[in-house]
Amino acid sequence: xxxxxCFPVLDRRIxxxxxxxxxxxxxxxxxxxxxxxxxxxxxxxWNEGATKAxxxxxxxxxxxxxxxxxxxxxxxxxxxxxxxxxxxxxxxYVQLAxxxxxxxxxxxxxxxxxxKQPFKAVLEDDMKTLAESGERGLLELVLVTHAGMTTDEFAxxxxxxxxxxxxxxxxxxxxxxxxxxxxxxxxxxxxxxFKTFIASGGGIEFMRPWTERIxxxxxDQVIGSSIKTRxxxxxxxxxxxxxxxVNFIDDKAGKPIGINEHIGRRPIxxxxxxxxxxxxxxxxxxxxxxxxxxxxxxxxxAEREYAYDRQSHFGKLDVALDAAAVNKWTVADMKKDWKxxxxxx
Amino acid sequence: xxxxxCFPVLDRRIxxxxxxxxxxxxxxxxxxxxxxxxxxxxxxxWNEGATKAxxxxxxxxxxxxxxxxxxxxxxxxxxxxxxxxxxxxxxxYVQLAxxxxxxxxxxxxxxxxxxKQPFKAVLEDDMKTLAESGERGLLELVLVTHAGMTTDEFAxxxxxxxxxxxxxxxxxxxxxxxxxxxxxxxxxxxxxxFKTFIASGGGIEFMRPWTERIxxxxxDQVIGSSIKTRxxxxxxxxxxxxxxxVNFIDDKAGKPIGINEHIGRRPIxxxxxxxxxxxxxxxxxxxxxxxxxxxxxxxxxAEREYAYDRQSHFGKLDVALDAAAVNKWTVADMKKDWKxxxxxx
Numbered sequence: 085x086x087x088x089x090c091f092p093v094l095d096r097r098i099x100x101x102x103x104x105x106x107x108x109x110x111x112x113x114x115x116x117x118x119x120x121x122x123x124x125x126x127x128x129x130w131n132e133g134a135t136k137a138x139x140x141x142x143x144x145x146x147x148x149x150x151x152x153x154x155x156x157x158x159x160x161x162x163x164x165x166x167x168x169x170x171x172x173x174x175x176x177y178v179q180l181a182x183x184x185x186x187x188x189x190x191x192x193x194x195x196x197x198x199x200k201q202p203f204k205a206v207l208e209d210d211m212k213t214l215a216e217s218g219e220r221g222l223l224e225l226v227l228v229t230h231a232g233m234t235t236d237e238f239a240x241x242x243x244x245x246x247x248x249x250x251x252x253x254x255x256x257x258x259x260x261x262x263x264x265x266x267x268x269x270x271x272x273x274x275x276x277x278f279k280t281f282i283a284s285g286g287g288i289e290f291m292r293p294w295t296e297r298i299x300x301x302x303x304d305q306v307i308g309s310s311i312k313t314r315x316x317x318x319x320x321x322x323x324x325x326x327x328x329x330v331n332f333i334d335d336k337a338g339k340p341i342g343i344n345e346h347i348g349r350r351p352i353x354x355x356x357x358x359x360x361x362x363x364x365x366x367x368x369x370x371x372x373x374x375x376x377x378x379x380x381x382x383x384x385x386a387e388r389e390y391a392y393d394r395q396s397h398f399g400k401l402d403v404a405l406d407a408a409a410v411n412k413w414t415v416a417d418m419k420k421d422w423k424x425x426x427x428x429x
Numbered sequence: 430x431x432x433x434x435c436f437p438v439l440d441r442r443i444x445x446x447x448x449x450x451x452x453x454x455x456x457x458x459x460x461x462x463x464x465x466x467x468x469x470x471x472x473x474x475w476n477e478g479a480t481k482a483x484x485x486x487x488x489x490x491x492x493x494x495x496x497x498x499x500x501x502x503x504x505x506x507x508x509x510x511x512x513x514x515x516x517x518x519x520x521x522y523v524q525l526a527x528x529x530x531x532x533x534x535x536x537x538x539x540x541x542x543x544x545k546q547p548f549k550a551v552l553e554d555d556m557k558t559l560a561e562s563g564e565r566g567l568l569e570l571v572l573v574t575h576a577g578m579t580t581d582e583f584a585x586x587x588x589x590x591x592x593x594x595x596x597x598x599x600x601x602x603x604x605x606x607x608x609x610x611x612x613x614x615x616x617x618x619x620x621x622x623f624k625t626f627i628a629s630g631g632g633i634e635f636m637r638p639w640t641e642r643i644x645x646x647x648x649d650q651v652i653g654s655s656i657k658t659r660x661x662x663x664x665x666x667x668x669x670x671x672x673x674x675v676n677f678i679d680d681k682a683g684k685p686i687g688i689n690e691h692i693g694r695r696p697i698x699x700x701x702x703x704x705x706x707x708x709x710x711x712x713x714x715x716x717x718x719x720x721x722x723x724x725x726x727x728x729x730x731a732e733r734e735y736a737y738d739r740q741s742h743f744g745k746l747d748v749a750l751d752a753a754a755v756n757k758w759t760v761a762d763m764k765k766d767w768k769x770x771x772x773x774x
């Protein structure tokens with residue numbers, strides 16, 4: 085630090101670039117600035133308070149070598165739900181909006197859909213009838229729109245759709261509707277040696293084309309629901325063909341199962357926002373003596389985002405909210421705890 | 430390098446420790462010695478020749494920035510079969526030896542096994558009758574010995590067994606019967622930015638307790654066959670209970686499916702040794718214009734290990750050997766290409 089402190093009138097950029105020519109001094113300068121960076125607030129979009137303090141405290145505890153709660157880096161596993169935890173899930177799951185758009189795009193090849201539910205309801209934007217088709221109707225829509233092509237083709241369909249689709253209220257690409265405080269949290273955990281995973285009820289192949297770019301989470305750290313695939317050689321080229329057959333539902337009690345299957349270790353921290361995340365939070369935090377961290381994002385901000393919990397159709401938060409109180413999970417109150425919701429705020 | 434070269438009579442250790450007191454010089458020395466290390470042979474247990482050259486050439490090509498075959502680090506995925514590729518699979522798969530030992534250990538609780546096949550054959554060491562029970566008999570043995578406990582309990586059973594079990598010929602723990610040249614290859618790929626995965630027909634939970642320690646491959650980078658699990662809260666603690674029900678067979682055409690499910694990216698290099706690896710090798714290397722690498726370990730050394738291929742019961746290598754010639758996969762001839770087989774050689 086000394087050279088800089090002694091010549092405060094020097095332009096810092098000029099100083100840095102001349103120092104850069106001296107490899108020795110620049111090395112020591114770089115480590116000084118790394119310390120300064122670490123001392124900066126790693127979670128600038130989180131307001132000061134108990135929620136933010138609980139995050140910082142947990143990370144400090146598990147990374148303090150020699151401390152009673154130290155966890156070796158390879159065991160620092162954190163799992164995040166996606167819909168409603170990392171990005172917006174209202175007025176409907178993004179993947180459902182995708183499926184509805186796909187039905188419309190595919191309709192010219194399926195003239196029979198004009199008279200066949202639940203497709204008719206989609207084509208007529210009749211959300212009431214669509215809702216009445218229930219889970220079976222939705223599953224039919226998902227299988228028709230998500231199967232019948234190779235994995236490469238599906239990844240391209242998803243990427244193309246995300247490039248043009250806009251959220252009905254925010255009029256922005258869905259990949260901009262990711263929560264800035266959670267992006268900071270992901271980066272902060274990784275900077276502290278955590279491996280960050282997504283464990284979502286959404287489709288694993290619907291997320292993988294963009295999670296690395298948007299969240300910094302590579303495809304092999306994404307867990308989600310899936311349909312079966314079939315391997316075949318086609319004109320000398322290997323392909324995986326997507327079949328209209330459910331393989332795995334990564335929701336509720338499925339989340340710990342999917343997490344075990346993919347990670348093979350219990351996370352020491354889990355982040356969710358709905359009853360679908362209850363078992364993941366239990367799996368990560370309970371029945372162990374070490375430091376563990378559970379956090380629920382509570383959507384309380386109708387003005388900047390949405391306000392919903394116990395009665396919501398998408399992202400219902402009821403038993404998991406009660407469990408949070410019992411199990412001492414942190415509840416992040418979006419309105420109170422988040423300075424900004426989105427990067428563009 | 431210069432200070433060392435100029436004073437060759439100095440004790441190198443003393444020189445290094447005095448230099449260490451000068452942070453500046455020691456930093457420059459460290460980078461010099463890093464260069465020296467990189468220039469050292471990264472694959473010392475591989476004999477010089479076409480096989481070793483093909484590995485070095487592939488890695489050089491995909492890591493040469495600006496070159497026509499450069500692959501960004503995040504896409505450098507390598508997948509390895511386990512049995513017969515990373516460790517010994519004769520006279521039977523290690524996991525089968527485990528299952529047979531477990532039957533014997535569990536027998537006192539199952540008096541009925543004395544008169545019930547295939548258990549009777551196991552208890553009487555009657556391998557001929559056991560073989561006659563076929564795949565169905567073996568599956569029954571595997572399910573009985575691998576299910577009926579929590580995932581934590583199973584991991585402990587595996588670790589305890591590996592600590593005491595000995596290979597019938599080499600009289601050593603199975604975890605010492607890993608191929609030294611392949612350990613070097615794993616480390617060499619990782620040093621060049623690769624993420625190394627295991628994709629084995631063996632049980633995913635049978636491998637995970639030890640792959641990080643032995644291969645440097647963490648649990649989340651292990652793919653394998655699995656049985657179903659059930660999540661349940663038990664006295665306030667979350668558990669995953671292992672069920673006697675096959676979930677996924679990660680062999681043959683299952684390998685690309687398992688790889689896609691877990692990694693979400695096609696490997697650019699794959700390493701196997703049997704027909705069970707054919708589709709993985711196809712998935713990694715064919716139908717793409719970039720540099721790709723496929724390698725088959727050919728067991729040709731009856732003296733130091735085993736010699737087997739087209740007629741073998743375990744690790745049969747027949748169509749994949751023919752495919753290697755057609756697809757220009759490298760065939761590593763253990764006898765010719767490997768200077769050492771095991772670390773203790």
